[in-house]
Amino acid sequence: MPASFPVGLWCAARPFVKAASERERYNVLGAFHAVGHERVGVTNSTCVAAQTVCELLRRSAASGLGTAITLVMDNARYQRCQRVKDRADSLKIELLFLPSYSPNLNRIERLRKFAKKAALNSRRHASFAKFPCAIDPCLDPRPTTYRSQIATLMTPAFQTFEDVSLLAA
DSSP states (O other), rough: OOOOOOOOOOSOOOOOOOOOOOOOOOEEEEEETTTTTOOOEEEESSSSOOOHHHHHHHHHHHOOOOSSSEEEOOOOOHHHHHHHHHHHTTTTEEEEOTTTTEEEEETTHHHHHHHIIIITTOOOOSSHHHHHHHHHHHHHHSSOEEEEEEHHTSOOOOOOOSOOOOGGO
């Protein structure tokens, strides 16, 4: 019969992990053109609310695409409010809301995941000012070192489950 022994884990010195007492935020709200691969975005360091979404709508309309604009959005409360819907109607922008809990259908989530991996990648930035400087080049709409990676990442292709042989197994 195996014997059981009480186990305790102690360390001689406590490790100190440096963390900010008041967390600063860098919010990026963006829209990505499906064909032209241009990005329109709004950034701030306060909070994302209905006025931020209205600013994104205004910048999207002013981008000069010359075609009808449809913005695919998730179900965040600040995106579904009447103020945003009225602003979209006045700018002739159609809002298409995704089903709840479906981030895989939102292509901008691909870009967010890429930017997080490329810019942050488990690194700590010494100051808040360096944090946006690490993220912005990944999201820059002009040709950058990431342009070819983003072009392949942001394809309109989604996996369908019609011809997958693994599902039959």
